[in-house]
Amino acid sequence: MLTAAVAASNPENSGYLRACLQQTGFIQSVAEWGISSEQYPAPGESVPDMVLLELGASAEACFAFSAHLRRLRPSVCTMVCSAKEPRPEVLIEAMRNGVREFLGQPVDPQVLQGAIERLIQERGNADGQPEEKLVVVMGSKGGVGTTTITVNLGVQIAQVSKKRVLFLDFGRPVGHASVMLDLQPRFSVVDAVDNLQRLDAHFLAGLLTRHDSGLEVLAGTSNADLWAKLSARALSRIVNVAQGSSDFVLMDLGSVYPWEWNVALKTARMVMVVTEANVPGLWTLEKQLTALASSGIDPQRLRVVVNRWHKTDEEALKSVEKRIKCGVYARLPNDFRQVSESINLGTPLSRNHNDPLTTKYRQIAAEIAGIPVEAKPKGKALFGLLSGR
Ligand SMILES: Nc1ncnc2c1ncn2[C@@H]1O[C@H](COP(=O)(O)OP(=O)(O)OP(=O)(O)O)[C@@H](O)[C@H]1O
Numbered sequence: 001m002l003t004a005a006v007a008a009s010n011p012e013n014s015g016y017l018r019a020c021l022q023q024t025g026f027i028q029s030v031a032e033w034g035i036s037s038e039q040y041p042a043p044g045e046s047v048p049d050m051v052l053l054e055l056g057a058s059a060e061a062c063f064a065f066s067a068h069l070r071r072l073r074p075s076v077c078t079m080v081c082s083a084k085e086p087r088p089e090v091l092i093e094a095m096r097n098g099v100r101e102f103l104g105q106p107v108d109p110q111v112l113q114g115a116i117e118r119l120i121q122e123r124g125n126a127d128g129q130p131e132e133k134l135v136v137v138m139g140s141k142g143g144v145g146t147t148t149i150t151v152n153l154g155v156q157i158a159q160v161s162k163k164r165v166l167f168l169d170f171g172r173p174v175g176h177a178s179v180m181l182d183l184q185p186r187f188s189v190v191d192a193v194d195n196l197q198r199l200d201a202h203f204l205a206g207l208l209t210r211h212d213s214g215l216e217v218l219a220g221t222s223n224a225d226l227w228a229k230l231s232a233r234a235l236s237r238i239v240n241v242a243q244g245s246s247d248f249v250l251m252d253l254g255s256v257y258p259w260e261w262n263v264a265l266k267t268a269r270m271v272m273v274v275t276e277a278n279v280p281g282l283w284t285l286e287k288q289l290t291a292l293a294s295s296g297i298d299p300q301r302l303r304v305v306v307n308r309w310h311k312t313d314e315e316a317l318k319s320v321e322k323r324i325k326c327g328v329y330a331r332l333p334n335d336f337r338q339v340s341e342s343i344n345l346g347t348p349l350s351r352n353h354n355d356p357l358t359t360k361y362r363q364i365a366a367e368i369a370g371i372p373v374e375a376k377p378k379g380k381a382l383f384g385l386l387s388g389r
């Protein structure tokens, strides 16, 4: 991840540029400066990896600023944005003062993303790559427990890690995560998409609803018709801002999503595909895994999760594992009474360590959070680790 600063002529433009930068997924922090010489960083003050300057009324002031930044940090990348097509002499002047790119204003976040990607590639800057915090949970088909799993994993990760965990509810046709957690969200993913021009980390934080466990939820839409305006591109900008402002991001993607989503899935650290061990579930699972792998998603990142597992399923699962050439990542035991009660009460699963289902959730959460599982004093794994896998 890179550090950045913006220097614009007014707070509104500055906020827009900051949001664009955070939506690229490559930027860790954004400082805001003015263009006038009194607001120049002083020698010794830290200069970020890249600076986005608004050309404004005075090209001279803007280029002087760029030259000043280069003196303080020769490797700084300055990009200038301008509402007008620059004349050739202005471009030459810009180059002389170390400006790397000229972007049209209002800046198109995708164009900016492309420019930053080129910069990272040219510099061979491995540190510039976005951090992989995203865990996507999707169903091989509808009704297999995708939302139950995402909600309970999110709660457990928040509890075991004590870090910032964001939940993005992209379930279709409507999102159920808030209902399962008994939350009354004031805002949803629709508000995030409606306000993309100012969606930075701070704005996103204002749209989230906090659960007692610490999990922060961007609620899904409660109106299926609104999916028409929730494009894959817009949602991936939300994901980027979420990743830049948290430690873990969990996404409930449901089981029906447009193929454009595969691009965003490539950036996920882990894609869990949930199934039940019955013929329709396993049949769809095989098709889905093949489709995901052929769309360029690294098979190493795919995880098969069998929900409502029972030991009599093992024979069928063994032959599926052979065919898909991949082991089942997790088996979540069937416990209809406990899960139904939890869903209807709007409380996540919370039984103690002797309960196989909650134990399994805790175990997966600890693994995702990178927290070593403690050993029981008697020498047995505290969470019965791996016993059901
Ligand atoms: N481990 C489990 N044991 C028993 N029942 C379960 C388990 N996990 C989930 N269920 C049940 O599965 C049903 C579907 O759950 P959920 O709504 O999470 O599925 P989904 O895949 O998100 O559905 P949709 O496709 O509608 O979004 C619920 O009724 C829930 O009680």
Ligand SMILES: [Mg+2]
Residues within 6 Å of the ligand: 146, 147, 148, 171, 176, 254
């Ligand atoms: Mg669901």
